[in-house]
Amino acid sequence: MIEIKDLHKSYKTGANSLHVxxxxxxxxxxxxxxxxxxxxxxxxxxxxxILGMLDEADTGSYxxxxxxxxxxxxxxAARYRNxxxxxxxxSFNLINYKNALDNVAMPLYYQGMKHKERTEKAMSYLExxxxxNWATHLPNELSGGQKQRVAIARALASEPKVLLADEPTxxxxxxxxxxxxxxxxxxxxxGKTILVVTHEEDIAHMTKRIVHxxxxxxxxxxxxxxxxxLANV
Amino acid sequence: xxDLERWQEIFETIRKNKLRTFLxxxxxxxxxxxxxxLLGVGQGMQNGISNQFENDAANIIFVWTxxxxxEYKGLNPxxxxxxxxxxxxxxxxxxxxxxxxxxxxxxxxxxxxxxxDQTGSYRVEGVLPDYQFLENAGILSGRFINIRDQExxxxxxxxxxxxxxxxxxxxxxxxxxxxQISGLNFKIVGIYSDPxxxxxxxxxxxxxxxxxxVFNAGNNISFLSFTLPKMENxxxxxxxxxxxxxxxxxxxxxxxxxxxxxxxxxDINNTIEDAKKFYGLMSxxxxxxxxxxxxxxxxxxxxxxxxxxxxVKERTKEIGIRKAxxxxxxxxxxxILHEAIFxxxxxxxxxxxxxxxxxxxxxxxxxxxxxxNPSVNFNVAITTVFILVIAGAVAGFFPAxxxxxxxxxxxxxxx
Numbered sequence: 068m069i070e071i072k073d074l075h076k077s078y079k080t081g082a083n084s085l086h087v088x089x090x091x092x093x094x095x096x097x098x099x100x101x102x103x104x105x106x107x108x109x110x111x112x113x114x115x116x117i118l119g120m121l122d123e124a125d126t127g128s129y130x131x132x133x134x135x136x137x138x139x140x141x142x143x144a145a146r147y148r149n150x151x152x153x154x155x156x157x158s159f160n161l162i163n164y165k166n167a168l169d170n171v172a173m174p175l176y177y178q179g180m181k182h183k184e185r186t187e188k189a190m191s192y193l194e195x196x197x198x199x200n201w202a203t204h205l206p207n208e209l210s211g212g213q214k215q216r217v218a219i220a221r222a223l224a225s226e227p228k229v230l231l232a233d234e235p236t237x238x239x240x241x242x243x244x245x246x247x248x249x250x251x252x253x254x255x256x257x258g259k260t261i262l263v264v265t266h267e268e269d270i271a272h273m274t275k276r277i278v279h280x281x282x283x284x285x286x287x288x289x290x291x292x293x294x295x296x297l298a299n300v
Numbered sequence: 301x302x303d304l305e306r307w308q309e310i311f312e313t314i315r316k317n318k319l320r321t322f323l324x325x326x327x328x329x330x331x332x333x334x335x336x337x338l339l340g341v342g343q344g345m346q347n348g349i350s351n352q353f354e355n356d357a358a359n360i361i362f363v364w365t366x367x368x369x370x371e372y373k374g375l376n377p378x379x380x381x382x383x384x385x386x387x388x389x390x391x392x393x394x395x396x397x398x399x400x401x402x403x404x405x406x407x408x409x410x411x412x413x414x415x416x417d418q419t420g421s422y423r424v425e426g427v428l429p430d431y432q433f434l435e436n437a438g439i440l441s442g443r444f445i446n447i448r449d450q451e452x453x454x455x456x457x458x459x460x461x462x463x464x465x466x467x468x469x470x471x472x473x474x475x476x477x478x479x480q481i482s483g484l485n486f487k488i489v490g491i492y493s494d495p496x497x498x499x500x501x502x503x504x505x506x507x508x509x510x511x512x513x514v515f516n517a518g519n520n521i522s523f524l525s526f527t528l529p530k531m532e533n534x535x536x537x538x539x540x541x542x543x544x545x546x547x548x549x550x551x552x553x554x555x556x557x558x559x560x561x562x563x564x565x566x567d568i569n570n571t572i573e574d575a576k577k578f579y580g581l582m583s584x585x586x587x588x589x590x591x592x593x594x595x596x597x598x599x600x601x602x603x604x605x606x607x608x609x610x611x612v613k614e615r616t617k618e619i620g621i622r623k624a625x626x627x628x629x630x631x632x633x634x635x636i637l638h639e640a641i642f643x644x645x646x647x648x649x650x651x652x653x654x655x656x657x658x659x660x661x662x663x664x665x666x667x668x669x670x671x672x673n674p675s676v677n678f679n680v681a682i683t684t685v686f687i688l689v690i691a692g693a694v695a696g697f698f699p700a701x702x703x704x705x706x707x708x709x710x711x712x713x714x715x
Contacts (some may be wrong), residue, residue: 149623177622177631
């Protein structure tokens with residue numbers, strides 16, 4: 068599903084150049100649930116942003132579902148993001164003047180789906196994350212866990228190839244974190260490929276494979292025994 | 301523009317952001333409202349000042365005839381030239397689109413006027429209805445000579461205020477009373493006043509036709525008087541005026557066989573040179589208010605642009621989210637501008653209409669010395685609204701474009 072070869076990325080800060088990714092080689096097969104770990108500054112968020120086409124690598128190749136991702140202009144990047152990827156952010160990033168249902172329906176609007184259709188589809192995904200009764204509530208009327216579940220429903224609604232989660236439990240307490248991880252595990256069990264960036268060991272062990280990054284290089288990449296989140300709730 | 305889905309999205313955004321929409325609308329509407337009021341007051345002052353100096357602007361032309369001084373075509377000098385009705389008719393016929401008011405005048409010499417036992421010697425002039433405006437005669441009561449008097453040879457008379465005080469000693473109302481002019485009965489139909497004072501107010505006006513018939517003047521007229529309308533600029537006014545005068549002079553000299561070089565046979569008095577100062581003043585006032593208008597519109601543009609900048613800034617994060625969800629940059633710019641233009645347009649028209657409404661309502665009540673009938677040219681006002689909307693759109697475009705082209709990851713970090 069994802070093939071990355073010799074990926075380099077550096078940022079210019081004034082006169083200095085900060086080399087963040089120093090040659091990443093990394094493959095993800097369909098249906099995997101991978102966590103990317105590392106201390107801050109290890110380059111894990113940069114890697115995720117490149118995978119999410121929110122940022123572009125300097126050198127190296129990136130193939131997503133057989134499509135080489137390079138020399139993207141904004142227009143094509145937007146189309147690929149809409150078609151291939153679903154994002155889950157630490158700070159949820161819901162549009163605060165739209166209710167839960169409309170937030171979920173948003174990526175469908177950009178797919179050009181008609182109003183009635185996308186409302187129905189968004190509703191079915193809200194049901195899937197257990198928030199059907201909260202459809203008409205605005206984000207500020209929802210708890211953190213509920214917000215993240217709305218964000219997950221939104222990420223799923225466009226039926227992406229890959230879900231990218233950047234510290235999805237970073238703003239949540241442990242109980243809610245496990246509930247969210249349970250939802251993510253459930254989605255993975257249905258066959259969706261998911262990448263999770265986290266710095267929490269317990270969250271990482273709820274995935275099936277852990278990739279350790281340090282100073283822009285992968286220092287460890289191993290399959291782990293998945294801990295079911297439900298067991299911890 | 302006609303994408304229904306986009307309209308739905310925009311209406312939803314407007315509905316969910318009532319306060320923002322309201323505040324944007326309010327500032328745009330009040331901006332346009334103030335602009336309309338300012339333009340209206342500017343126009344009002346222009347009207348007021350131009351009324352003040354109106355009389356100085358009038359281009360009055362008098363044509364007298366006298367005695368020839370140059371021998372021409374075998375005719376001796378010393379001939380008296382007498383104008384006829386046909387001369388006036390010809391001038392009016394030929395130049396009727398250029399003239400504002402025109403009247404020929406038959407002056408009756410030695411007119412003795414008496415009412416009962418009171419007698420006085422006053423100037424008696426046979427005139428046409430337009431003469432009221434040529435003389436700036438203000439009607440105090442009754443009316444001036446009208447076209448029916450002229451057509452029916454009525455024996456009607458309009459007397460000056462001075463004559464009223466002279467002849468009607470015991471406070472009688474002269475209207476409807478009969479006076480004798482050189483022994484003939486005339487009915488008083490009006491009393492006038494004249495800014496020229498007593499001298500100008502001791503005249504009796506009677507219909508031209510009547511004066512020629514009853515005082516045996518035939519078709520003779522003493523002089524011609526015309527006014528030309530005020531024009532946009534002095535050079536045009538002068539050109540038109542001079543052309544009219546020289547045309548008239550040429551025609552009269554040809555008809556009465558007067559040498560082209562003869563300066564005493566025909567005497568033309570043209571006030572156009574005196575009007576020059578007024579035209580200068582008017583154009584100064586016009587430029588001044590034009591400048592005020594431009595400055596106000598400019599202030600409006602700055603205001604609307606500012607609002608746009610703030611709106612786009614406020615929506616940076618939303619733009620990032622939309623981009624992460626697959627929105628294309630153009631669609632984001634389009635959405636923001638679409639909404640902004642929609643709101644400013646509606647608000648602009650509300651401001652425009654309430655401004656115009658207020659001017660309509662209050663305008664006629666304001667009648668001070670220097671402000672008169674404040675009003676706004678509707679086309680100017682509507683152009684202003686469109687200028688502001690376009691300026692707002694342009695001002696909104698650049699920040700929207702910048703916001704849409706920053707990387708979504710940066711926009712998302714914006715708190």
